[in-house]
Amino acid sequence: MPETIMTRDDIFKKVQEVLEEALGVDEDEIALETSLTRDLEAESIDFLDIVFRLEKTFTSESAPFKVEQGELFPENLTENPEWVKDGKLTDEGMKMLEDRMPHVDFSGFQDDREVTKVAELITVNSIVEFVERKLTS
Amino acid sequence: MRWMWIDQIIQYEPDRRLVAIKNVSLAEEHLHDHFESGPDGDALPLMPTSLIIEGMAQTAGILVGTMSRFQEKVVLAKVVKATMEKDVVPGQTLRYEAEIERYDPLGASTQGKIFRLTHPETEWEQIGTIDLMFSHLDQNVSGIEFPEENFVFSDNFKTILQSAGLAHLAAIESE
Structure with a gap:
């Protein structure tokens, strides 16, 4: 039997379930614009938990859903001096992030560029977008 | 007192x-x-749930450790x-069953069941579940460096592995 193609709304509902389980939050706290770290207080280990759950949720019989390290969330940004200078992302760093993470909206971040705030940009919508891109690629 | 909340490994797959x-x-x-007697002498000694969670963390932590032959520093990152549906009192035996749910270079998630045995009965009774996440310290995303020596799996754990016939997993013979 052919698999049904998931709509964006289907993906959102599944992502909502993943976040409820991983972060112990209620459904009504999870909207598309909700930031994982700022609004839901997610910590680094929660990101790993979320990745494990996304893989489990979106793996189908015909296609495994595998998330590579650093694919969904940025890692070790500060270790590269070409990407971060004085706590702010360089032009190169911004470009790297935009290329590697098309699922994150960086439009309001161009002026700020504070590296410690990058995680705040990851919203529920980022995850929905990420899953949708992976499922259709 | 030693910080050991399991007495023996009885099964390993x-x-x-x-x-x-x-x-x-x-x-x-x-x-x-926990809990001491009040004026009426009504002491109620119960195994604290927090220490039952620690027991599961040690059981599941060893299991996660075996996956890398104890090369990774495995730390409990998240409950x-x-x-827990029932209390555990002195004289009873606790049984921790841990299974790997997902293993990754960064860490692992485990699922666990807690049972108790009330002597002289012979049937184990499930009294709870504990799901955990472990992090491999050296692979942490913040890039912090830790000592090379594996301080997580100390001699206490080697003793437990040894008595379960699993010493080879921690390469005890070579030391």
């Missing part, structure tokens, strides 16, 4: 499952504070979910 037991004894000091 590589890369999948580890089972350990703990006998709860009235000789354990903490039971006399995903813990449910």
Whole structure:
């Protein structure tokens, strides 16, 4: 039997379930614009938990859903001096992030560029977008 | 007192499952504070749930450690979910069953079941579940460096592995 193609709304509902389980939050706290770290207080280990759950949720019989390290969330940004200078992302760093993470909206971040705030940009919508891109690629 | 909340490993299936037991004894000091007797002498010694979670963390932590032959420093990072339906009192035996749910270079998630045995009965009774997440310290995303020596799996754990016939997993013979 052919698999049904998931709509964006289907993906959102599944992502909502993943976040409820991983972060112990209620459904009504999870909207598309909700930031994982700022609004839901997610910590680094929660990101790993979320990745494990996304893989489990979106793996189908015909296609495994595998998330590579650093694919969904940025890692070790500060270790590269070409990407971060004085706590702010360089032009190169911004470009790297935009290329590697098309699922994150960086439009309001161009002026700020504070590296410690990058995680705040990851919203529920980022995850929905990420899953949708992976499922259709 | 040694920070050991399991007495013996009784089953081990590589890369999948580890089972350990703990006998709860009235000789354990903490039971006399949890809960101490009031003016009416109504002491209620109960195994604290927090220490039952620690017992599962040690059981599941060893299982996660075996996956890398104890090369990774495995630390408990998150209690995903813990449910406990019944109390455990001195004289009873606790049984921790841990299974790997997901293993990754960064860490692992485990699922666990808690059972108790009330002597002289012979049937184990499930009393709860504990799901955990572990992090491999050296692979942490913040890039912090830790000592090379694996301080997580100390001699206490080697003793437990040795008595379960699993010493080879921690390469004890070579030391």
